[in-house]
Amino acid sequence: xxxxxxxxxxxxxxxxxxxxxxxxxxxxxxxxxxxxxxxxxxxxxxxxxxxxxxxxxxxxxxxxxxxxxxxxxxxxxxxxxxxxxxxxxxxxxxxxxxxxxxxxxxxxxxxxxxxxxxxxxxxxxxxxxxxxxxxxxxxxxxxxxxxxxxxxxxxxxxxxxxxxxxxxxxxxxxxxxxxxxxxxxxxxxxxxxxxxxxxxxxxxxxxxxxxxxxxxxxxxxxxxxxxxxxxxxxxxxxxxxxxxxxxxxxxxxxxxxxxxxxxxxxxxxxxxxxxxxxxxxxxxxxxxxxxxxxxxxxxxxxxxxxxxxxxxxxxxxxxxxxxxxxx
Amino acid sequence: xxxxxxxxxxxxxxxxxxxxxxxxxxxxxxxxxxxxxxxxxxxxxxxxxxxxxxxxxxxxxxxxxxxxxxxxxxxxxxxxxxxxxxxxxxxxxxxxxxxxxxxxxxxxxxxxxxxxxxxxxxxxxxxxxxxxxxxxxxxxxxxxxxxxxxxxxxxxxxxxxxxxxxxxxxxxxxxxxxxxxxxxxxxxxxxxxxxxxxxxxxxxxxxxxxxxxxxxxxxxxxxxxxxxxxxxxxxxxxxxxxxxxxxxxxxxxxxxxxxxxxxxxxxxxxxxxxxxxxxxxxxxxxxxxxxxxxxxxxxxxxxxxxxxxxxxxxxxxxxxxxxxxxxxxxxxxxxxxxxxxxxxxxxxxxxxxxxxxxxxxxxxxxxxxxxxxxxxxxxxxxxxxxxxxxxxxxxxxxxxxxxxxxxxxxxxxxxxxxxxxxxxxxxxxxxxxxxxxxxxxxxxxxxxxxxxxxxxxxxxxxxxxxxxxxxxxxxxxxxxxxxxxxxxxxxxxxxxxx
Numbered sequence: 001x002x003x004x005x006x007x008x009x010x011x012x013x014x015x016x017x018x019x020x021x022x023x024x025x026x027x028x029x030x031x032x033x034x035x036x037x038x039x040x041x042x043x044x045x046x047x048x049x050x051x052x053x054x055x056x057x058x059x060x061x062x063x064x065x066x067x068x069x070x071x072x073x074x075x076x077x078x079x080x081x082x083x084x085x086x087x088x089x090x091x092x093x094x095x096x097x098x099x100x101x102x103x104x105x106x107x108x109x110x111x112x113x114x115x116x117x118x119x120x121x122x123x124x125x126x127x128x129x130x131x132x133x134x135x136x137x138x139x140x141x142x143x144x145x146x147x148x149x150x151x152x153x154x155x156x157x158x159x160x161x162x163x164x165x166x167x168x169x170x171x172x173x174x175x176x177x178x179x180x181x182x183x184x185x186x187x188x189x190x191x192x193x194x195x196x197x198x199x200x201x202x203x204x205x206x207x208x209x210x211x212x213x214x215x216x217x218x219x220x221x222x223x224x225x226x227x228x229x230x231x232x233x234x235x236x237x238x239x240x241x242x243x244x245x246x247x248x249x250x251x252x253x254x255x256x257x258x259x260x261x262x263x264x265x266x267x268x269x270x271x272x273x274x275x276x277x278x279x280x281x282x283x284x285x286x287x288x289x290x291x292x293x294x295x296x297x298x299x300x301x302x303x304x305x306x307x308x309x310x311x312x313x314x315x316x317x318x319x320x321x322x323x324x325x326x327x
Numbered sequence: 328x329x330x331x332x333x334x335x336x337x338x339x340x341x342x343x344x345x346x347x348x349x350x351x352x353x354x355x356x357x358x359x360x361x362x363x364x365x366x367x368x369x370x371x372x373x374x375x376x377x378x379x380x381x382x383x384x385x386x387x388x389x390x391x392x393x394x395x396x397x398x399x400x401x402x403x404x405x406x407x408x409x410x411x412x413x414x415x416x417x418x419x420x421x422x423x424x425x426x427x428x429x430x431x432x433x434x435x436x437x438x439x440x441x442x443x444x445x446x447x448x449x450x451x452x453x454x455x456x457x458x459x460x461x462x463x464x465x466x467x468x469x470x471x472x473x474x475x476x477x478x479x480x481x482x483x484x485x486x487x488x489x490x491x492x493x494x495x496x497x498x499x500x501x502x503x504x505x506x507x508x509x510x511x512x513x514x515x516x517x518x519x520x521x522x523x524x525x526x527x528x529x530x531x532x533x534x535x536x537x538x539x540x541x542x543x544x545x546x547x548x549x550x551x552x553x554x555x556x557x558x559x560x561x562x563x564x565x566x567x568x569x570x571x572x573x574x575x576x577x578x579x580x581x582x583x584x585x586x587x588x589x590x591x592x593x594x595x596x597x598x599x600x601x602x603x604x605x606x607x608x609x610x611x612x613x614x615x616x617x618x619x620x621x622x623x624x625x626x627x628x629x630x631x632x633x634x635x636x637x638x639x640x641x642x643x644x645x646x647x648x649x650x651x652x653x654x655x656x657x658x659x660x661x662x663x664x665x666x667x668x669x670x671x672x673x674x675x676x677x678x679x680x681x682x683x684x685x686x687x688x689x690x691x692x693x694x695x696x697x698x699x700x701x702x703x704x705x706x707x708x709x710x711x712x713x714x715x716x717x718x719x720x721x722x723x724x725x726x727x728x729x730x731x732x733x734x735x736x737x738x739x740x741x742x743x744x745x746x747x748x749x750x751x752x753x754x755x756x757x758x759x760x761x762x763x764x765x766x767x768x769x770x771x772x773x774x775x776x777x778x779x780x781x782x783x784x785x786x787x788x789x790x791x792x793x794x795x796x797x798x799x800x801x802x803x804x805x806x807x808x809x810x811x812x813x814x815x816x817x818x819x820x821x822x823x824x825x
Binding site for chain 1: 628630649650651653654655660662664667668669670671672673674678682683685686689692693694696736740
């Protein structure tokens with residue numbers, strides 16, 4: 001079925017249909033999210049309250065920020081397994097600078113530079129030395145974790161000033177600050193991916209690196225940048241986490257890379273690159289956040305929550321595959 | 328006589344959608360015979376062999392093997408019956424030993440363990456029978472290509488193959504390795520094994536083969552005894568005389584020299600290429616597959632780094648380090664591999680067309696999407712690209728229309744030198760004609776066109792000058808007016824013009 005329609009385009013069923021299918025996949029993921037929300041609202045009276053909803057988005061923001069960076073990487077056909085460790089580096093550096101009495105802005109910039117630098121290093125090794133992203137970032141996962149432990153001497157750094165705690169725990173009116181950060185970052189990512197040449201190049205490289213290169217795209221530069229972006233996002237996420245917890249844990253972010261990848265894939269971005277987008281990733285991250293929150297409210301043990309999360313991911317990917325085959 | 332026939336393919340016809348790949352082809356093979364199958368790229372040799380071992384199934388016609396009608400379900404069944412194909416690209420597992428490869432999937436086991444002693448002994452036997460001096464316990468990775476090929480042959484013989492098909496067996500061998508292979512082939516002949524020998528290299532045919540069957544455009548042109556023919560006759564049979572396709576007359580609009588390439592070399596890809604390119608002229612590059620045409624083009628385009636040599640563009644010495652730099656200078660290369668290198672299949676028609684000029688249509692950092700759409704619609708109109716609209720996924724278009732999308736991308740950069748690498752590969756006659764007309768437009772506008780094609784008539788009829796490549800070197804340059812298919816074929820196969 002699908003092959004026939006690929007070979008023989010029929011006049012009149014063009015972009016409108018395509019757009020419908022495209023919006024339909026996002027529509028479906030969104031619908032899935034809505035379905036879960038409805039079920040949880042009926043199961044727990046605490047679920048559907050403004051406080052709790054903001055709570056969910058706040059909790060989601062850590063994973064969502066990581067997943068946004070991961071979206072760039074995966075769209076370009078890569079993978080970044082180091083984000084969990086990179087966020088720990090950034091939060092430790094920022095925390096270290098803060099507690100040594102440094103200005104908050106400088107401390108944050110310091111953390112961002114450290115994490116972005118590690119991402120940049122990933123990108124340079126992957127693009128210049130032509131090494132597989134999986135291996136390089138796996139190595140960085142270990143290196144960055146080690147660096148964090150060395151820097152912190154294995155102990156958490158805590159006790160920040162109020163200004164810094166405002167980042168992760170404060171509110172502007174009724175809206176938590178992490179939610180505001182999330183929305184700003186989402187908007188920027190959306191514009192970069194959809195409206196700039198850079199974004200288009202990321203998609204093109206994920207679709208076919210050879211075609212992109214021969215079309216005059218500096219594929220190495222783009223690939224390097226994509227990993228730097230992922231490092232930056234991981235740093236931002238780590239700093240927000242440290243602020244929320246009022247502590248930079250040397251083991252912070254352990255295993256978070258898998259949640260980020262799961263959010264990206266749940267959001268409909270293809271693991272082989274070239275297809276997908278940032279809004280899907282947001283929905284994917286929200287689905288995971290809502291499930292976590294709902295199961296907490298229902299007093300489900302965190303052991304069972306892990307099983308539930310994995311099951312939802314499997315189910316979502318299966319449904320996505322099936323709908324793609326049917327299309 | 329017919330009792331000695333081991334294989335007979337009778338009236339084989341095979342059609343693919345829109346193409347008659349094989350038209351009533353006959354081929355027979357005697358016991359202990361070496362039978363050459365000769366033809367240009369796309370003449371149907373591979374298809375015929377794929378029909379033989381069951382990868383394709385003929386629409387009509389019969390195959391008799393050892394007197395029985397057969398219709399193999401696939402290569403494995405053919406192999407079990409005694410018919411093996413040695414492919415151009417070898418299919419050995421590099422990290423296994425010779426013995427493990429020869430008996431892969433057929434190992435003798437003791438309980439759950441492979442009996443390695445037995446494996447080694449049997450392999451040694453086969454290699455000895457073939458007179459090949461290779462240690463069965465060597466890893467295949469450590470053997471040169473020639474020896475690997477012999478392992479492949481040993482594998483076939485160990486399966487009691489009675490018919491071997493060798494597809495361009497010497498294409499990646501050194502002359503020394505090729506000699507060893509020829510010796511082996513002689514020994515196989517003595518053991519009454521029959522061989523179908525596919526090759527472009529006419530000298531090899533005279534050296535080894537008993538008979539030749541020539542295919543052209545999917546039909547059998549003739550069959551001759553090697554003893555009763557000569558090189559010229561074979562070349563003539565291969566290329567034919569009449570040109571059935573019609574080509575537009577492309578007026579030579581040659582003006583200034585725009586590109587001068589001197590002694591350009593890339594290890595393993597291009598050897599010492601020297602040539603000039605002029606504005607308003609079509610420079611054809613002919614040659615057999617693997618002769619280095621694409622590599623030469625990509626080197627000029629900055630995709631490969633030259634080891635030595637110089638390139639002058641508009642009189643100035645330049646160095647091109649990436650396709651990006653080449654495009655900025657005014658070059659554009661249209662790849663022979665449309666699906667992998669020409670298009671981003673996951674993207675829309677519009678996004679593919681604009682891919683090379685996004686930097687030129689941006690406005691304060693953002694892509695001017697109105698202009699992008701306008702541009703795409705303009706090219707869809709100009710080139711008559713059949714697509715409902717510009718947002719359509721390029722994957723859903725037919726081959727010819729996909730190629731037009733690539734051409735739109737080429738045009739969008741307003742190039743001064745275009746390199747078209749097999750631009751009509753796999754597209755229908757109508758679309759071919761439109762691409763020929765586009766070449767004409769380029770020439771009229773004073774663009775320099777470098778045309779690479781596997782189809783000789785195309786190069787011959789569209790080019791004003793022709794470079795012929797053979798084994799990574801430019802074997803000769805012919806004037807468009809004086810070139811003939813025979814001359815090109817002679818140069819392309821390592822002969823000389825006279």
